[in-house]
Amino acid sequence: MKRKKRLQGLIGWLAPFFGLILVLAIFSSIPEIQDRFLRIANFKSVATQSVIVALGALGMTLIIISGGIDLSAASNLALSSVIVAYAISAGFHPVMALFCGIVTGGLIGFVNGSLITSLRLVPFIVTLGMLGIARGIAKWIAGNQKIDAPLTWVNELMARNPRPSWLLMAPGVWLMIFLAIALAVVLRYTVFGRHVFAVGSNEAAARLCGIRTNRTKIIIYSISGLFCGLSGAMQFSRLTVGDPTVAIGLELDIIAAVVIGGGSLSGGEGSILGSMIGVFIMAFLRNGSTMMGWPNYIQEIIIGAIIVVAVSLDQIRHRRER
Amino acid sequence: MQQNQPCPILLQMKNISKSFGATRALDNVDFELKKGEVHALLGENGAGKSTLVKILSGALKQDEGSMLLENFRYFPSSPLEGKKKGVSMIYQELNLAPHLTVEENIMLGKELHSWGFVQRKEMKRRVRDALELIHHPEISLDIPVRKLSIGAKQVVEIARALMEKATILVMDEPTSSLSQEDSDLLFQIIKRLKAQGVSIIYISHFLEEVQKVADSFTVLRDGKEICSGNMEDTSLEELIQHMVGQKVKEMFPQVEHTTGEVLLSLDKLMGNKMQAEVELNLHCGEILGLAGLIGAGRTELLRTIFALDSVEQGSIKVAYVGFSKGTPWQRIKQGMGFLSEDRQREGLALSRSLTDNLTLSNFSPYCRFGFLGLKKRNEAAQDWIQKMKIKARSPEQRVFSLSGGNQQKVALARLLHQRADILLLDEPTRGIDVVSKSQIYEWMGQLASRGKAILFVSSYFPELLGICDRIAVFHRGQIIDIRHSSEWNVESLMVAATTGKAL
Incomplete structure (x- = not known):
């Protein structure tokens, strides 16, 4: 009995990995791409490609657990990347430039949270508005074109072969791993983390128990904004220019990653580990499909199907629990 | 009660009044609570019990009157402040x-932490202590609350209130959704809380249960305090007498109608939300009343008949044709019409026009190749507005701008428009004005005289007695007794509904 329970617990813990393992298994069993797909260099490049979506997904996980949504994530990301480029081209120190970009992201998140709580609007509407506003500001600042910035060490943050070579992976990848662990710890071991779940699970009960739900929400959206800002900085690092039209529609990839990872759009559920797995499922699918020479539209169809399948499997599992 | 020395008074509410618009929900109510007692708050639906405890908890503010808690002025601005002062409420709909x-859940909002990191071990120890205090150490601390039974959820809520150092615990209908077993456990917890000096305000319709747990009582009727006293010195009959009072005779327009053959018959029907099997026959031209307390299972029965909840056992026969599974669409085709008790959320599409609402369940007269004849439809709606005496500017008017009574008439008119032969009416007169009420009674009579069959759910006994041919009484999901209306009176209905025993 006890052993069975432990086994169930183990399966429960491993369940999120199944999807990822399945994707890896399928591509590594196809002989035409097997050796290319399984190379360490390939894994490194997938990891680097995932950084931008992953950082966005970390913040989005907080928001979705709290029962909200952020449609402005990608616009926010683009704006932040433009700010970084603008600051560097204007002669700021790279550290200062990064700081400006990240803070811009945080500020957009703060505005989102404040509008949602003070105007009592649903997050969907506020962030839909912000999707346009942030993108517009980005284009305005960039003068509707790309901003060229001189090369600095910022552009090495996303280099596939980093210097010094003992780093093995790009600094951006390490940053992503570190922040994912940090956020998972915050969600699990801090009072704030509990309150995020409580607000998403039953907001009325949370308020009745003395949780300052509005303040909690503003903090959640601000943190998520900071992650978008950081993601924007990484986007700039990779492109080496500030492009206001970058990452259009990426918010949907970010949301998809969280949802594939077990996040519930009605709040109260989700995990950092799950979201990261969601990011990598999508990244490896793209990677493998490209190697197979499958056209883009095939990838889109597969990912679309995976979202529906993953969420319905999750629901079946929940129904059984009850 | 147990000891002879007078218990100190913990809470005094004086001259509390509260109005909602034109209705006076509370009128100069006095209420006293002693330390360590269980005080039952009694009254019919709408007597003002909930309003009174909401004022106490801080969820509502009184218009007049004052409160003293432990001899200090007490004026909570929110439920949160009430909690901080020691007043905790356990709501009917659980707040977990x-x-x-x-x-x-138990530690929510009062987590122990150092530098923001939760001290799980220490919190678990405290929670375990709290659960042990109410003798429920078997509840596992690490499972999500959604997996617990309703009874266990309630225990969690009580533990949370204890954690908040509650001195007054308000329980609003705590046993209405509990099984007998869970109820007994709750009574044991109440006894232990009492021994620890916690005062409990206990709201319940189940009078025998109240007699078991409460030390004293206060009866409210129509927003006024009728009497209060010791539970021991008062009999069940006296309590009922206080609650019912001497009602003013109301006018129930009588329309001659005769009952014919069986139209709807329920054979050992059991739905997934129902608590027990139900057997019932409804005849043509009959108005059959379903009496009972809120939550006694009448709404669930209607919803199961109309296929809104699924049938698990037994069958439904309409004019001797039996079936069990189905959808509301099929039921409408079979001649049924359902009026929801929740007019705002289920009964009407509030933001749409009268015409839309009236014709929603039957477009066929105006439908040609899938296109609606809008003009014809409006004319029909205009017709119903006149027939039903609905006060509206035009058929285009949106339903939310109508008064409650007129909204209800629109909802009823829809059933008539769809030519339903079996009308399932759930609290059709709740919250509407007297004139509309009496009009609705009259239509029900007329419908019966035209051979339609009506199942009429109401928690207001006088109207059941006034217009029904027969009345069935529900208690905890079961039909206790079915008799002709002339063989019931308000007292016997009340006894049957609250105790489950027919006199």
Whole structure:
């Protein structure tokens, strides 16, 4: 009995990995791409490609657990990347430039949270508005074109072969791993983390128990904004220019990653580990499909199907629990 | 009660009045609570019990009157402040976060932490202590609350209130959704809380249960305090007498009608939300009343008949044709019409026009190749507005701008428009004005005289007695007794509904 329970617990813990393992298994069993797909260099490049979506997904996980949504994530990301480029081209120190970009992201998140709580609007509407506003500001600042910035060490943050070579992976990848662990710890071991779940699970009960739900929400959206800002900085690092039209529609990839990872759009559920797995499922699918020479539209169809399948499997599992 | 020395008074509410618009929900009510007693708050639906405890908890503010808690002025601005002063409320709809664990729920908002990191071990110890205090150490701390039974959820809520150092615990209908077993456990907890000096305000319709747990009582009727006293010195009959009072005779227009053959018959029907099997026959031209307390299972029965909840056992026969599974669409085709008790959310599409609402369940007269004849439809709606004496500017008017009574008439008119032969009416007169009420009674009579069959759910006994041919009484999901209306009176209905025993 006890052993069975432990086994169930183990399966429960491993369940999120199944999807990822399945994707890896399928591509590594196809002989035409097997050796290319399984190379360490390939894994490194997938990891680097995932950084931008992953950082966005970390913040989005907080928001979705709290029962909200952020449609402005990608616009926010683009704006932040433009700010970084603008600051560097204007002669700021790279550290200062990064700081400006990240803070811009945080500020957009703060505005989102404040509008949602003070105007009592649903997050969907506020962030839909912000999707346009942030993108517009980005284009305005960039003068509707790309901003060229001189090369600095910022552009090495996303280099596939980093210097010094003992780093093995790009600094951006390490940053992503570190922040994912940090956020998972915050969600699990801090009072704030509990309150995020409580607000998403039953907001009325949370308020009745003395949780300052509005303040909690503003903090959640601000943190998520900071992650978008950081993601924007990484986007700039990779492109080496500030492009206001970058990452259009990426918010949907970010949301998809969280949802594939077990996040519930009605709040109260989700995990950092799950979201990261969601990011990598999508990244490896793209990677493998490209190697197979499958056209883009095939990838889109597969990912679309995976979202529906993953969420319905999750629901079946929940129904059984009850 | 147990000891002879007078218990100190913990809470005094004086001259509390509260109005909602034109209705006076509370009128100069006095209420006293002693330390360590269980005080029952009694009264019919709408007597003002909930309003009174909401004022106490801080969820509502009184218009007049004052409160003293432990001899200090008490004027909570919110439920949160009330809690801080020691007044905790356990609501009918439970206030737990379903995804959080038992421990997380109990400690919600008062987590122990150092530098923001939760001290799980220490919190678990405290939660375990609290659960042990009410003799429920078997509840696991680490499972999400949504997986617990309703009874266990209630225990969690009580533990949370204890954690908040509650001195007054308000329980609003705590046993209405509990099984007998869970109810007994709750009574044991109440006894232990009492021994620890916690005062409990206990609201319940189940009078025998109240007699078991409460030390004293206060009866409210129509927003006024009728009497209060010791439970021991008062009999069940006296309590009922206080609650019912001498009602003013109301006018129930009588329309001659005769009952014919069986139209709807329920054979050992059991739905997934119902608590027990139900057997019932409804005849053509009959108005059959379903009496009972809120939550006695009448709404669930109607919803099961109309296929809104699924049938698990037994069958439904319409004019001797039996079936069990189905959808509301099929039921409408079979000649049924359902009027929901929740007019605002289920009964009407509030933001749409009268015409839309009236014709929603039957477009066929105006439908040609899938296109609606809008003009014809409006004319028909205009017709119904006149027939039903609905006060509206035009058929285009949106339904939310109508008064409650007129909204209800629109909802009823829809059933008539769809030519339903079996009308399932759930609290059709709740919250509407007297004139509309009496009009609705009259239509029900007329419909019966035209051979339609009506199942009429109401928690207001006089109207059941006034217009029904027969009345069935529900208690905890079961039909206790079915008799002709002339063989019932308000007292016997009340006894049957509250105790489950027919006199």
